[in-house]
Amino acid sequence: MAQSDADVSLGGNSAPAGTPTRGLLPLLFLGNAAMYAMYSGVGGVLLPLQVEHIDAADKVANLGLVAGISAIFATIFNPVAGALSDRSGRRNPWILGGGLAAIAAMALLGSVNTVLLVTIAWCVGQAVMNIYQAAITSVVPDRVPLARRGVASAAVGLGLPFGTVAGVGLASAFGYRTGYLVLGVFVAAAAVVFTAGAREQRMPAKKAASLRDQGRAFLSVLRQHDFRWAFIGRFLLVLGYFSVVGYQLYILQDHISLPDDLKPSTAVAVLTGISAVGMTISTVVGGVLSDRFNRRKLFVGLSAGIAAAAQLIPVITPTWPGMLAFAAVNGVAFGCYMAVDTALVTMVLPKAEDAARDMGVLNIANAAPQILGPFVASAVVSLGGYAPLFLFGGVLSVLGALAVVPIRSVR
Structure with a gap:
């Protein structure tokens, strides 16, 4: 079947040597921006507000419980959904199905009023969003040649700052009941636009595998040396990032002295905007320069190190200006890291035909830290307050930077 200009052909590390078409890059940006809007708006604003509204006294522990348990579903559904889309030879139906299901999941989440029901509803939300995420993440290794992975990953990475700003802005504007539904509609609309514009060429379908075989396959890929170290590095840095960002609203409520006319939810939106500017710049610059110099590990390691340094700023200066500086530096570091590390990861995939799986x-390195992060972060805050939480995030970022050193097949 002939492809249109919106398409980029085929699979994984064997993608053709040409450049990605212009039509795919904005669609990747939109699809990923909607996903990050959901995650940031729900995790950063709506869930904390809802949990606090239900039980203000135990908000820190309850938020850790809700976020941690629901992230288990993210961990389970992401590789399973990836394997299913591999088996079907399609990505678009899974993107569309997950996106449309997000409306129902968010409507359910906004309607409940106990911690138990919030946990169950957000589990459903994590499940459908990771069906969406597993499929859309596989578009780059499927359709973009190796020489242009940095640029394509930059388009994906730009979805993070823009999506985060949109998600936090919408969440702050509408509150948790209406805000959930608005974010669900945003994801569904992005899924419709993406699947309508990025028509795909069907890949060969795979035979069904048993659950035992799938489990063995998931474990076998972690035995690959370079992939394993890429996994460890991503896991550590994301754990450090979300341990702090997931509690940002409570940090601003209980730890930082804000100006009198500034509400904590508004302050989160301000910090998100500042971070997004840094992410935008560093995502583009990091993606382009990593292509030009063909050096992925250098940029990944430096950005992880800068992320560690950013965590020290609120410890040294626990003030509103300190938080502004933290947001700017952390945004620059995280944007560059995610753009270049995504390109690096696509280069260490063991088999092109198993790209989605x-x-x-x-x-899992994105989702599993959300399991550990809330539990660990709530324990750190309960034992020592918010300053040790920043130090914890900084140490993990340093370890994430060191994890790329053993990778052999990528410079």
Whole structure:
């Protein structure tokens, strides 16, 4: 079947040597921006507000419980959904199905009023969003040639700052009941636009595998030396990032002295905007320069190190200006890291035909820290307050930077 200009052909590390078409890059940006809007708006604003409204006295522990348990579903559904899309030979139906299901999941989440029901509803939300995520993450290794992975990953990475700003802005504007539904509609609309514009060429479907075989396959990819270290580095840095960002609203409520006319939810939106500017600049610059110099590990390691330094700023200066500086530096570091590390990961995938499954395994490094992060962060805050939480995030970022050193096949 002939492809239109919106398409880029085929699979994984064997993608053709040409450049990605212009039509795919804005669609990747939109699809990923909607996903990050959901995650940031729900995790950064709506869930904390809802949990606080239900039980203000135990908000820190309850938020850790809700976020941690629901992230288990993210960990389970991401590689499973990736394997299913590999087996079907399609990505678009999974993107569309997950996107449309987000409306129902968010409507459910906005309607409940106990911690138990919030946990169950957000589990459903994590499940459908990771079906969406597993498929859209696989588009780059499927359709973009190796020489242009940095640029394509930059388009994906730009979805993070813009999506985060949109998600936090919408969440702050509408509150948690209406805000959930608005974010669900945003994801569904992006899924419709993406699947309508990025028509795909069907890949060969795979035979069904048993659950035992799938489990063995998931574990086998982690035995690959370079993929394993890429996984470890991503896991550590994301754990450090979300341990702090997931409690940002409470940090601003309980730890930082804000100006009298500034509400904590508004302050989150301000910090998000500042961080997004840094992410935008560093995502583009990092993606382009990593292509030009063909050096992925250098940029990944430096950005992880800068992320560690950013965590020290609120410890040294626990003030509103200190938080502004933290947001700017952390945004620059995280934007560059995610853009270049995504390109690096696509280069260490063991098999092109298993791209979605293997990217799904890698995405456990995005989801699993959300399991550990809230529990660990709530324990750190309960024992020592918010300053040790920043130090904890900084140490993990340093370890994430060191994890790329053993990778052999990528410079």
